[in-house]
Amino acid sequence: MGAVPERGSYDVVIVGGAIMGSAAAWFLTDMGFDGRILVVDRDMSFAKTATATSTSCIRQQFSTDLNVRISQFGAAFINDLRRYMGGDDRVPEIGIRSFGYLYLADTQAFAEDLRARAAVQAAAGAETRLLTPAQIAEDYPFYALDDIVLGSINTKDEGYFDSMAVFEWLRRKAREQGVAYVEAEVVGMEVAGDRVQAVRLSSGERIACGTVLNAAGPRAGQVADMAGIVLPVEPRKRYSWVFKAERPLDRDLPLTIDPSGLHVRENGGGTYQAGGQVGPDPAVDFDDFEMDHALWEDWAWPLVAARIPQFEAIRLTHSWVGHYEMNTVDHNAILGPHPEIGNFLFMNGFSGHGLQQAPAMGRGIAEWLCHGAYRSLDLSGFHYDRLLTNSPLVEAAVI
CATH class of the missing domain: 3.30.9.10 (D-Amino Acid Oxidase, subunit A, domain 2)
Structure with missing residues (x-):
């Protein structure tokens, strides 16, 4: 981990390295993604992130079927973290x-x-x-x-879990499996036609990219704006x-x-x-x-x-x-590709329930990038398209 990327080009640049960005990074490596991954975060202490300041709990009590199933996988992942991470004896048995x-x-x-x-x-x-x-x-x-x-x-499978331990192991294993982490801020993007060509960092570097994944938490709207995209997350x-x-x-x-x-x-x-x-x-x-x-x-x-x-x-x-990171439209995740800028992906807007949803969302994004489709849970209901067609997927159980 450093302040300057080792390369000038990466296949995937993830903006935001807290639990969402690290979950996506780890699942990509676990699925054998054939490419180089860079995670950029403005503060690698993560002290003020939604991850670090959360209630550290998980629940099944949602108003939409998909959110229930997402948390069911989250619970399975937490309860069997060591097995999911290849049986590594260093990984603690956490449970809920x-x-x-x-x-x-x-x-x-x-x-x-x-x-x-x-x-x-x-x-x-x-x-x-x-x-x-x-x-x-x-x-x-x-x-x-x-x-x-x-x-x-x-x-x-509803209550407290050690969320920081889950986050730490997602990040640690991602790094051990080749993901680069850099402490810097993405301050701009170069968009040509229907693609983001590169991101620009606060340290001055220009990083060419195959895909950009917005995992910037409460700053997600600001990151989307760099690509000319309006994202209703505050x-x-x-x-x-x-x-x-x-x-x-x-x-x-x-x-x-x-x-x-x-x-x-x-x-x-x-x-x-x-x-x-x-x-x-x-x-x-x-x-x-x-x-x-x-x-x-x-x-x-x-x-x-x-x-x-x-x-x-x-x-x-x-x-x-x-x-x-409040999605002001329907209090639900905004996930997957932008319909016009196809290599700009969202992992945003979780409105208070992101921590528990990180395993399923990370797996889903990895499936999309590795296989071009969701293979476990169909998360397409969370795609950005629904915002354009005024078709909200409302989650009523927001705390």
Whole structure:
């Protein structure tokens, strides 16, 4: 890894080296891609990426069949990471701490949404259960449920996993298998006709390319603009808080999605993690990670304590701000080739669920580049074309 590419030409240039870009790079090498791959990222510490600032969880509870199946593969990949990586003894056995996601509905309309989603999930093989307030209270007696009419939970392959370990091994194995990583910023592209001919780096180099893959996270719209492409992806702030409870719960806390929009989950050792966003949700500057400290006292803590009265006595230990790469059209991935500039590929717009989708998306992009088609899951529903024809593929279960 360095600041200057060793070559002036690569078959694939991946813009963005966090979990999406590294998943694509690793799957390409694993499928035996016959070409040279360069990953370019402006900050190889990845400290401010959506990967590093995420909730580090995976769920099956989506409103679209394809997203359920994508996360099912993600769970299989996480649970069997070492085998997927060739049985390498250095790769840790990770697994998923499946405490589940618990959606709480406080209106009949929201309850009907949960029922409809559960039917989609069940048809895809997920083990989602709908719970009455009495059933929730029996399994999790610490909640205040006076306003709740229905809950939805799945405790199989749904919960916490060590996302940074998965990311680190995708990146490490990609590099060991010949992928070049360079710390630089792509600042321009040369487009001629229906192809990107080259990218230009902040360090001054011109890199000719066979394919460009946009895996730039919240900066994806900026990267697409260099090729003259409009991409409706924006950075949106999301807040996270970790707190220690004076009286920890006597069982795992599911990742609980309160009707207010706040979520809170088990973190281990008597600590818990809450997160969310309140009020207007505007696009923000790419470098805006400023914490609004009043949100904890004025919004998050009161909601946590109201839903789980045992959490009235807690101590905030640390907090941070991350960004969603929000697809403002339908909150779903934008994947695959541009319909006119055919060697410009998207891997963007995951709207908060990208981390868990990285294995399936990386595999899909690799299949497209190696075979010219998807061979595992048909991901063509995520193609850019739907934006041109005003045919959104809406994902309603966005946290």
